[in-house]
Amino acid sequence: MLIFMRMNNDTCLIEIPALLNNRVSKILSFRAENLIIEKPLSLMPPDFIPAETITGFRYGVSWINGFTFTIGRQYFIEVQNDQQKVIHIKLPSYYGIRKKLYGQIWSDIIYQLWHSYFINQYNYYYELYNINQTFELCGIQFHFYGISWHVQNILLWDEVAISSYRTYFMIYNSKNKMQYKSRNFARDWNAVVLQALLKRIVDERKVLQ
Numbered sequence: 001m002l003i004f005m006r007m008n009n010d011t012c013l014i015e016i017p018a019l020l021n022n023r024v025s026k027i028l029s030f031r032a033e034n035l036i037i038e039k040p041l042s043l044m045p046p047d048f049i050p051a052e053t054i055t056g057f058r059y060g061v062s063w064i065n066g067f068t069f070t071i072g073r074q075y076f077i078e079v080q081n082d083q084q085k086v087i088h089i090k091l092p093s094y095y096g097i098r099k100k101l102y103g104q105i106w107s108d109i110i111y112q113l114w115h116s117y118f119i120n121q122y123n124y125y126y127e128l129y130n131i132n133q134t135f136e137l138c139g140i141q142f143h144f145y146g147i148s149w150h151v152q153n154i155l156l157w158d159e160v161a162i163s164s165y166r167t168y169f170m171i172y173n174s175k176n177k178m179q180y181k182s183r184n185f186a187r188d189w190n191a192v193v194l195q196a197l198l199k200r201i202v203d204e205r206k207v208l209q
Contacts, residue, residue, distance in 0.1 A: 025040070035117070057078060058078050058188060059075075059185055074091065075103060140183075140194060140198075168182050171183070
């Protein structure tokens, strides 16, 4: 756990230092009832997101390019509410400054978002699966007999396989690898929720076979 993360009663605070000094540029407060993002170095008001309105998140790393070569990277996280408003959290590192530290803080924020808000969404969809309820998550339709993303692409549960990579994962037919669908953590809302749900279901069904 970083020195920039503090627990205070039921609140987890993550402080993000500025790029070139140790002043705090952002404070993220994770509470059961809301997420607050403050910017002490800015005149802008804090972003206040009630927990019940948080519907999606995605994350990734992009390159910062100069005129002739890459000069840094930007760690980013985006949080969406039920009105489709997107809150951006960006941690740009230039010439390697704060690269390791920002990468760790970025990972901590993703971890805290999952455990504060999105594990509930994951559990909700898992319960829908358990009662054989049809639903859609991240563009994938769940049915009693399997999953689909187009009418002609229906995978029975015993055919579903997953391959996971750093920035994305593949869903494919274990008997026909030409039948596949990818989901990207940076582009697709709640891809990580879908990945966790599918991995659990597939693992459970393997045990039952």
